[in-house]
Amino acid sequence: MQSLTIVRHGESTANAARDTSAEEFITGTRDADVPLTELGAAQAAATGKRLAEFEPGFDLVVCSPYARTRETARIALGFPTAPPVQYDERVRDREPGVLFGLTRIGIQRRYPEEYRAMQRVGGFYHRPAGGESWPDVALRLRAVLREMHGHALVFTHDIAIVLTRYIFGDLDEAEISSQTTAQVRNASITRWERTDSGMRLAVYNDTAHLM
Template identity: 55%
Template sequence: MLESLTMVRHGESAGNAALAEAITAGAEESGPGLRDSDIPLSDLGRAQAGAVGKWLARQWDSVDAVLCSPYVRALETAEIALRAGRAPAVRVDERLRDREQGLLGGLTELGVQRRYPAEAAARELMGRFYYRPPGGEAWTDVALRLRTLLPELEGHVLVFAHDLVIVMVRYILDDLDESTILKIESNQLANASISRWERDHSGLRLLKYNDVGHLQ
């Protein structure tokens, strides 16, 4: 039985930084020219991962398993955060990978509107929750793979993953509906933020979400 689940979003990546710069510049494309799975942390992201490690240093006695997305930015966050601890070996699980963007990968919102107006219109019609870009995934696809993973978890589990993965875990564990999770997601999950659920007499209870107090 899952007793607690602590989820850490990876630190700022080179892709996060490039996207912010592209939006500011009014560009249609963003990204460091790498596969999404190969994008590393930025200098800030590495510092954030170190701050996560200091917080985790007080939690080692209650960690039975550590899982991580196979993407470089998540793996680097885990490696840095776990350097000084006594946590179990990291287990990579592909079900924790980031949402696949397909045809729209590497584009800013402006780029999507200009290059693929039909897809932009389809997304508007279907809504972000159900829209699946060509070659990519809908939010519901991410939820489906997580629904196969969560029942396998036992004890006190630590996970390093991505923003939408953590959002959809909350959707599942807190038994939310589409409109509620969209409202929650509108406040973007911060890089290196911590979210945690613990079991009590009524089940798994959310204790903290998108917490960045350790980064201050």
């Protein structure tokens, strides 16, 4: 792999609805089906214009199969040199299990044992019932990264971007635990380029194209 460019999906309805004072921020849908908002679609279009300027172009495009990433890729990849999209469940969002759609307050009230476990082992290693820990996500990301070649473009989620930094040695567990995935902004671009010493982080969380 010569370069890796990762795009977080545009704003979704779950992102727009998040209210930390309530117990739930979304209900009545699967995580896989959460769509973009009108703003998220506009962000995807702006991202596509920026991606079309990248030299060299892309040899490979991989996308999470979730609705919000599929929509982001469909809108962004309107330029003629874009390769066909390969959908790969290994770059999907973290599976939250029973905690899907709940705020921290909601978890504490509805699943107090899960909340205590999360406090005890830390958010990085905690695996909610029916869900994944951060290392679980890292394991599947390691597998798909090994298969990438040339100049790769990935449409994915905030946790996958943070964990790719972890895999490439840019962050450790303590640094990850001290931040939130929300620091990776919607429709942001992060890019690594190969050097003699390995993959170097060239751009992180860039949203200049959205201004």
